[in-house]
Structures are given as structure tokens and as C-alpha cells.
Amino acid sequence: MTSKILIQLDIDSQPSSFDSVVAIDAGVEHLLPYGGVKPESVTSLVHGAMFTRGGKELKNTAIFVGGSDVGKAEAVLAACRSAFFGPIRVSLMLDANGCNTTAAAAVVAAARHAPLATAKAVVLGGTGPVGRRVAQLMAADGAEVILASRSRERASVACRQLNTQPFDYPIKPGQSGSTSETAALLQDQGIVIACGAAGAQLIDKATISDLSSLKVAIDLNAVPPAGIEGISVTDKAQPIGHGIGYGAIGVGGLKMKTHRAAIGSLFTSNDKVLDAAEIYAIAKAIG
Amino acid sequence: MTSKILIQLDIDSQPSSFDSVVAIDAGVEHLLPYGGVKPESVTSLVHGAMFTRGGKELKNTAIFVGGSDVGKAEAVLAACRSAFFGPIRVSLMLDANGCNTTAAAAVVAAARHAPLATAKAVVLGGTGPVGRRVAQLMAADGAEVILASRSRERASVACRQLNTQPFDYPIKPGQSGSTSETAALLQDQGIVIACGAAGAQLIDKATISDLSSLKVAIDLNAVPPAGIEGISVTDKAQPIGHGIGYGAIGVGGLKMKTHRAAIGSLFTSNDKVLDAAEIYAIAKAIG
Amino acid sequence: MTSKILIQLDIDSQPSSFDSVVAIDAGVEHLLPYGGVKPESVTSLVHGAMFTRGGKELKNTAIFVGGSDVGKAEAVLAACRSAFFGPIRVSLMLDANGCNTTAAAAVVAAARHAPLATAKAVVLGGTGPVGRRVAQLMAADGAEVILASRSRERASVACRQLNTQPFDYPIKPGQSGSTSETAALLQDQGIVIACGAAGAQLIDKATISDLSSLKVAIDLNAVPPAGIEGISVTDKAQPIGHGIGYGAIGVGGLKMKTHRAAIGSLFTSNDKVLDAAEIYAIAKAIG
Numbered sequence: 027m028t029s030k031i032l033i034q035l036d037i038d039s040q041p042s043s044f045d046s047v048v049a050i051d052a053g054v055e056h057l058l059p060y061g062g063v064k065p066e067s068v069t070s071l072v073h074g075a076m077f078t079r080g081g082k083e084l085k086n087t088a089i090f091v092g093g094s095d096v097g098k099a100e101a102v103l104a105a106c107r108s109a110f111f112g113p114i115r116v117s118l119m120l121d122a123n124g125c126n127t128t129a130a131a132a133v134v135a136a137a138r139h140a141p142l143a144t145a146k147a148v149v150l151g152g153t154g155p156v157g158r159r160v161a162q163l164m165a166a167d168g169a170e171v172i173l174a175s176r177s178r179e180r181a182s183v184a185c186r187q188l189n190t191q192p193f194d195y196p197i198k199p200g201q202s203g204s205t206s207e208t209a210a211l212l213q214d215q216g217i218v219i220a221c222g223a224a225g226a227q228l229i230d231k232a233t234i235s236d237l238s239s240l241k242v243a244i245d246l247n248a249v250p251p252a253g254i255e256g257i258s259v260t261d262k263a264q265p266i267g268h269g270i271g272y273g274a275i276g277v278g279g280l281k282m283k284t285h286r287a288a289i290g291s292l293f294t295s296n297d298k299v300l301d302a303a304e305i306y307a308i309a310k311a312i313g
Numbered sequence: 314m315t316s317k318i319l320i321q322l323d324i325d326s327q328p329s330s331f332d333s334v335v336a337i338d339a340g341v342e343h344l345l346p347y348g349g350v351k352p353e354s355v356t357s358l359v360h361g362a363m364f365t366r367g368g369k370e371l372k373n374t375a376i377f378v379g380g381s382d383v384g385k386a387e388a389v390l391a392a393c394r395s396a397f398f399g400p401i402r403v404s405l406m407l408d409a410n411g412c413n414t415t416a417a418a419a420v421v422a423a424a425r426h427a428p429l430a431t432a433k434a435v436v437l438g439g440t441g442p443v444g445r446r447v448a449q450l451m452a453a454d455g456a457e458v459i460l461a462s463r464s465r466e467r468a469s470v471a472c473r474q475l476n477t478q479p480f481d482y483p484i485k486p487g488q489s490g491s492t493s494e495t496a497a498l499l500q501d502q503g504i505v506i507a508c509g510a511a512g513a514q515l516i517d518k519a520t521i522s523d524l525s526s527l528k529v530a531i532d533l534n535a536v537p538p539a540g541i542e543g544i545s546v547t548d549k550a551q552p553i554g555h556g557i558g559y560g561a562i563g564v565g566g567l568k569m570k571t572h573r574a575a576i577g578s579l580f581t582s583n584d585k586v587l588d589a590a591e592i593y594a595i596a597k598a599i600g
Numbered sequence: 601m602t603s604k605i606l607i608q609l610d611i612d613s614q615p616s617s618f619d620s621v622v623a624i625d626a627g628v629e630h631l632l633p634y635g636g637v638k639p640e641s642v643t644s645l646v647h648g649a650m651f652t653r654g655g656k657e658l659k660n661t662a663i664f665v666g667g668s669d670v671g672k673a674e675a676v677l678a679a680c681r682s683a684f685f686g687p688i689r690v691s692l693m694l695d696a697n698g699c700n701t702t703a704a705a706a707v708v709a710a711a712r713h714a715p716l717a718t719a720k721a722v723v724l725g726g727t728g729p730v731g732r733r734v735a736q737l738m739a740a741d742g743a744e745v746i747l748a749s750r751s752r753e754r755a756s757v758a759c760r761q762l763n764t765q766p767f768d769y770p771i772k773p774g775q776s777g778s779t780s781e782t783a784a785l786l787q788d789q790g791i792v793i794a795c796g797a798a799g800a801q802l803i804d805k806a807t808i809s810d811l812s813s814l815k816v817a818i819d820l821n822a823v824p825p826a827g828i829e830g831i832s833v834t835d836k837a838q839p840i841g842h843g844i845g846y847g848a849i850g851v852g853g854l855k856m857k858t859h860r861a862a863i864g865s866l867f868t869s870n871d872k873v874l875d876a877a878e879i880y881a882i883a884k885a886i887g
Contacts, residue, residue, distance in 0.1 A: 028625065029624060029625075031621055031624060033617055039354075040347055040350075040354055040357075040358060042357070043320055043345060043357075043358045043359075043362055043365075044360070044361030044365055046318075046345050047318055047345075047361060047362065047365035047374060048365055050316060050318060050343050051315065051316075051365070056631065057345075058617060058620050058633070059345070060617075062613075063614075067613075067614060070616070070617075070618075070668075071614060072617075073618070074616055074618030074619075074621060075617055077852075078618055078621035078622055078625070078856070079621065079625070278364075282365075326641075327637075327641055330632060330634075330644075330645045330646075330648030330649055330652075331644075331648030331652055332648075333605075333632050333648070334605055334648060334649065334652035337603060337605060337630050338602065338652070338653070344630065381644075565651075
């Protein structure tokens with residue numbers, strides 16, 4: 027039996043121990059972690075994965091790309107794809123800073139309470155890697171999405187970038203620079219997901235409590251104070267105002283299951299590329 | 314079955330292969346070695362250990378802190394403890410430069426020939442990490458201990474530091490700057506343990522042979538010339554003068570067993586901190 | 601059962617994933633990869649291998665030296681040997697840049713079609729690590745060998761170095777600076793092996809096709825254009841001119857088997873040193 031090997035390419039100088047432990051718990055038998063990985067140093071590492079196991083055994087080697095900076099990790103993922111020769115390739119997964127598993131778990135949790143095909147959703151702190159992915163995934167399943175930022179300009183830039191990408195859905199920009207702007211933005215929205223910086227409050231208690239259209243509110247900030255005042259980090263389908271609330275740890279169980287299942291699926295064929303949409307599909311299957 | 318993962322945090326740029334092999338031989342199933350670890354880079358590595366396995370499974374992840382500089386490793390250990398949130402923590406062990414396992418094995422070997430509760434002991438080269446630990450452990454079990462150095466001032470500083478620490482036992486400073494000073498210091502002592510620098514002779518053959526009160530002499534220096542002239546590095550309970558002698562390799566078997574048993578015990582609960590006293594207790598149980 | 605541990609010392613900053621995967625597939629249970637290894641940092645890593653397992657168990661730890669620069673890797677191998685104390689040692693293997701397994705597989709493939717004891721052979725691009733090894737191995741088995749380079753001076757230097765080494769066989773220098781020089785050099789040769797730089801054509805199609813003495817031609821260059829025009833990288837015993845041809849991937853299967861078998865043999869005793877001649881012996885046994 028050819029053992030399952032995961033090559034963990036991390037852009038940080040110390041490879042993430044979180045990603046290492048999850049990989050092992052997902053059934054990886056031999057982990058090869060690399061730190062300080064740059065796009066220009068990837069080719070020989072990828073060739074080492076491609077040229078050591080032949081034919082049907084090739085699927086037992088896979089590559090995970092991680093680290094704290096999603097943009098840099100995306101450049102490493104692109105470099106991995108460029109190193110392949112036609113069908114001689116290995117499966118790839120990107121989950122830098124947990125961006126894909128977190129976004130996927132949040133959207134699946136939201137969809138339990140508001141069917142996406144008919145939902146109106148706002149993503150606060152939406153210009154970061156998690157916010158962009160949350161907006162994309164909801165839009166791809168039919169929701170009307172507002173991607174909001176304190177700066178309308180940054181929100182507009184993010185929307186233009188997202189709407190030219192393969193997910194060509196209309197995601198609209200919104201401004202949440204003040205309490206009153208945020209309250210106006212939330213009017214008639216059923217889904218509110220806060221993806222802002224750690225420790226930054228984006229919505230106060232009065233605003234979220236008064237929102238009569240609210241079906242589900244998810245706060246992905248794990249560091250006090252809460253991004254949505256009134257949601258605790260461990261909340262999992264707890265009442266909040268007129269809807270249901272989740273905190274970061276409240277969606278963490280699904281995030282972890284999704285992460286493990288995604289790692290496991292890497293080894294079912296040698297040609298997977300698991301990024302936002304693919305990891306979301308895995309999270310949906312878990313539910 | 315959740316596999317046993319040890320995160321090996323080493324302050325040296327290349328993690329110790331010695332510590333890696335011992336960990337594997339102690340039953341660690343997946344080792345995650347990190348080199349060049351600094352206190353400020355520890356938090357995310359520790360959080361990765363804390364937040365990947367829940368409840369009863371958390372005890373299957375543990376952290377080992379090592380490297381050639383004990384002081385720097387102690388700072389890393391402190392940083393690990395600071396990263397914990399209440400009961401969400403993993404077990405920790407410090408054995409930088411083998412300081413704890415070496416000191417523990419030496420004291421257990423000494424106690425075979427001179428009950429510590431009534432012993433008079435002198436630790437030569439006592440101001441280093443191993444010497445300090447040897448002095449502490451013997452004093453904690455009731456011995457009267459002189460911690461000696463070529464410099465009385467450095468010996469006094471070490472004693473003041475040790476006597477304000479949790480082990481608040483009277484350890485007295487001594488000066489061993491010359492052969493005659495050393496001989497005077499040894500008068501009436503039953504236990505003599507040499508913990509000096511590699512390749513430095515601390516006691517000559519005449520002095521150790523003439524010491525009529527000697528019960529046991531242990532030389533922890535493994536590099537010729539011997540720290541105690543007349544003791545060979547492989548001596549294990551061999552006659553020396555009026556007592557019994559051990560060399561570094563002579564206590565090495567117990568040191569290795571202690572190291573392996575300590576690693577093994579990390580995985581019995583998620584809240585252990587194995588430093589000098591805890592590792593000494595493990596060595597005593599082995600005998 | 602003491603598990604098989606391989607310490608992978610790589611002179612490159614990122615240890616070779618190729619060497620890691622092959623080691624795992626050869627039965628290594630725990631791999632300890634180190635990057636950026638220098639001769640001066642080797643001693644403590646080797647001592648960690650020597651002093652952790654006693655007696656009969658020592659053979660279950662071994663060291664592999666690799667990386668892209670063969671000369672630097674040879675200095676690391678020498679430093680490993682210097683760190684041993686008499687019989688307290690572990691087995692060693694060098695295969696930096698695949699030099700030994702590639703050379704061994706090429707010579708074994710050549711010998712299928714032209715018995716070395718009576719062969720006349722030319723090695724083009726012969727001054728590099730693979731070319732030198734190919735020349736040595738063929739000469740050691742009785743072939744008359746010309747080691748050729750575009751520069752006669754560099755070819756002469758290489759031959760002087762090889763002929764003073766343990767393999768004291770007459771390897772003669774040759775110059776292949778132009779098409780006509782190369783054609784002249786090949787006259788009456790039965791074995792032609794091209795070991796030049798990636799992507800550099802050393803022999804054109806007319807020259808190799810017209811060579812009536814040709815028995816076997818091997819091109820170890822894997823990057824287009826081919827080193828010997830008319831040989832495809834995947835050719836394995838395909839007709840070329842008056843003889844038989846192999847490309848780099850065509851000898852790759854034997855190279856991989858040799859690499860795995862060599863790793864496996866490290867763990868049969870604690871005193872092996874697997875360099876060119878020893879790895880060639882393993883390749884011959886595989887055939």
C-alpha cells in the first residue's frame with residue numbers, strides 16, 4: 027500500500043501547526059512541511075511530488091498551500107499549477123489562514139436558516155480574503171449580496187475584481203463607515219455575516235436587535251470585542267434579535283470537519299484543485 | 314484512534330536529532346519539529362496545538378522544548394504557558410541540552426549510595442543549568458548542598474537565585490578555584506557531582522582518592538579529560554577511592570529511560586508541565 | 601520493534617521532496633528532513649543519530665545526504681564520517697542531485713547491450729558529477745573510456761582527478777567542441793552516454809545515425825532539446841542508428857528502483873557508506 031503523503035507548503039517561516047495536526051487527523055500518513063515557501067522555490071518541490079510515484083499511485087501524494095497571507099499563498103498555488111506537465115500532476119488545496127474552510131462553513135451555516143437562492147445578504151468587513159469568499163459563495167448559489175466595507179471605494183474595487191472572476195455574479199458594494207450607514211445597509215437583509223478584523227466591532231446590539239428582516243447573523247471574529255455585539259464566540263444557532271446567531275467557534279466544528287474532509291478527498295484522484303468553490307461543495311455535503 | 318503528535322520546539326536553527334529520535338522511540342507517532350524558535354513566534358504554534366483536537370483528544374498533542382541554550386528554551390517554555398487559555402492547553406516538557414534528564418538521572422544514581430535526607434553533597438561546576446538542577450533536586454529531598462564554582466561570587470549569585478525559587482532550600486555557595494580549595498570544600502562530603510564544562514578537570518585523583526567521607530562521585534563530563542580524574546566516562550557504580558563512581562555514560566542509560574518515560578507521560582493528560590522536579594519524580598520511579 | 605528513521609541532510613534550503621518521497625516508499629517510517637545543512641553544522645545531528653539507540657538497534661537509524669550541489673553534499677558526507685567514533689556509527693548514503701542512482705542506472709542499461717569488459721565508451725558532458733561517475737563505473741568494469749568535454753583542458757583535469765582516486769583506471773580525455781570533433785571522437789565507440797547540461801544538444805542526428813560501431817546510446821538530459829538528437833526522453837531500448845537508445849525517463853525506472861533499494865539496504869547494518877560504487881552494485885543486482 028502506497029502511503030498518503032501531504033506536502034505542506036507554507037508561506038510563513040514556521041509552517042502552521044494547525045494545518046499539520048488537521049492533516050494528520052485527516053489520515054495523512056507522512057507529512058512533509060516546508061516553511062518560508064515562495065513561488066520561485068516551488069517548482070522543484072512540485073516536481074518531487076510528480077516524478078516519484080507513477081500511474082495510479084500518483085494520487086497518494088498531494089500538496090496543501092497555507093500560511094497567514096492569503097495573497098502570497100495564492101501566488102504559491104499558481105506556481106504549483108504552472109509546474110505541472112499535462113496529466114502529470116498532483117492534487118492541490120489552498121486554505122491559507124483558514125480562508126476557504128471558514129468561508130465555506132459560514133455560508134453553509136447561514137443557508138440552514140435562509141435559503142440562498144432567495145436570500146438577501148450583506149457581508150461586513152467584506153474586502154478581506156474570507157469576506158470575498160463568503161460573498162462569492164453566496165452569490166454563486168443565487169443570493170443577492172452586498173459586500174460592505176468602511177470605505178465604499180475599497181468595497182467597489184473588491185466587487186469589480188470578484189465580478190470579473192469565474193463567479194460572474196452581481197455582488198454590489200456597500201459602505202458601513204458609521205452606525206447609521208451600517209443600519210441603513212442592513213435594511214431588508216436576511217443574512218448578515220461579519221468578516222472584519224479581529225477585535226473590531228462592526229455592528230452594535232441595538233442595530234442587530236432592531237433588524238426585523240434578520241434570519242441569521244454570523245460573526246467570524248474570535249477575539250473580543252465581538253464583531254456583532256450580542257453574539258458570543260461559542261454561539262451556535264442561538265437567538266439574536268429576530269434571527270439566529272453563530273459565533274466563530276459556533277461554526278468551527280463544521281469548519282474543522284470540512285478541512286479534514288477536504289484533505290481526505292485530495293487522495294481520491296491526482297487532479298483536484300480545492301479552492302473556495304470546491305471546499306464549499308465539500309462543506310455542503312457535510313451540512 | 315487519535316495519533317500522538319509531538320511538536321518539537323527547538324531554539325537552535327536545526328532541531329535536535331537526538332530529541333527527535335528519543336521522541337519517536339517513546340511512542341510519538343507524528344513529530345513536528347521546528348527550528349529557530351523564539352518566544353515571540355510561539356503563540357500561533359501553540360494555538361495550532363490547542364484548537365485542533367477537542368475534549369479528551371487534546372491530550373494526544375504535546376509540546377517539547379529543547380535546544381542547546383537552556384535559558385532561551387526556558388523563555389520559550391514560558392511563552393508556551395502564556396499562550397494557553399485556562400483549561401485549553403496541552404502538556405509541555407523542557408529538556409534543553411538534556412539538562413533535566415541528566416540532572417535527574419545523576420541525583421537518582423547518587424541516592425542509591427547515599428540517602429539524600431541525611432546526605433552532605435557538593436556540586437562542582439554548579440552554576441550551569443545542570444549543576445543548578447542537581448543542587449535543587451538534592452536539596453528538595455533533604456540533602457545539605459554546597460553549590461561550588463571557581464568564582465565564589467558566581468556561586469553566591471546562583472544560590473540566591475535558587476533559594477528564592479519555589480524550591481526554597483538552603484543551598485550554600487562554595488569556591489573551588491584551586492586544588493586546595495576544592496579539597497577543603499570536599500571535607501566530610503558524601504556526594505560529589507561534577508557538572509563543569511566539557512573537557513575541564515575539576516578534581517584530581519589524589520583529592521578524590523583521599524576523601525574518606527566519600528560515598529558516591531559522579532562526573533557528568535563526557536569529553537576527555539575527565540571532570541573527576543579516575544572516573545571513566547562509562548563507569549557505572551565502579552569503586553573510586555572510598556566510594557562509588559559514575560561517568561556520564563554510566564548514568565546515560567537511566568537518563569535515556571527517564572527521557573522516554575517523560576515523553577510518554579506527556580500524553581496521559583493535557584495539563585502536564587515537565588521541568589526539573591517532575592522529571593526527577595519520573596527518574597525516581599524508574600530507579 | 602524499533603522503527604526505521606532516516607535523517608535527510610540536504611544542502612539546499614528546502615530539503616528535496618523527491619528524496620523524501622522515495623525514502624518513505626523505501627520503507628522509512630519516520631523521516632527527519634533538514635535543509636540548509638553545512639559541514640560545520642553536521643556533528644550534533646550525527647551524534648543525535650549515534651547516541652540514541654544502542655547495540656543492534658543502531659542500524660535502524662541512517663543518514664541520507666542530498667541537494668542540488670554534489671560537491672557541497674560530498675563535504676557534508678565527509679563531515680558525517682568525521683563525526684563517528686570507531687564502531688559507533690550509522691549507515692550513510694549520498695545521492696545529491698540523483699548523481700549516483702542516475703549514473704548507476706545508465707551504466708547498467710548500457711551494459712545490457714555492450715559488455716563493459718570489452719567495450720569502448722565515450723561520455724559526453726563528462727566533467728559534471730554524473731559524467732564523472734558514469735566514466736568511473738564503466739572503467740571499473742573494464743571498459744576503455746573517453747571522458748569528453750567541449751574544453752579539452754577541463755576534460756583533462758577531470759581525468760587526472762579520477763585516475764588518482766580509488767578507481768585507478770585509465771580514463772582518457774576527449775574534446776567535443778564542434779560537430780566534427782564529436783564525430784571524430786565517436787569513431788569506433790560502442791557506448792555513447794550524454795551527461796551534458798539540461799537542454800543542450802551534444803550530438804546531432806546525422807552523427808549518431810552514421811556511427812556504424814554504435815551499440816547503445818543514452819541521453820540523460822530530460823529537458824528539450826535532446827542531448828542526442830533522435831532520442832526521445834521516454835525511449836527505452838529503442839532503435840537509434842546502428843544501435844539501441846535510451847532517454848532520461850527510459851532509464852528512470854531502474855534509477856528509482858535503485859534509489860529505493862539503496863535506502864532499504866541502509867537499515868541492514870549500521871556501517872554502510874553508499875556512494876557511487878556501492879549504489880552501482882545495487883543497480884547491477886536489480887539489472
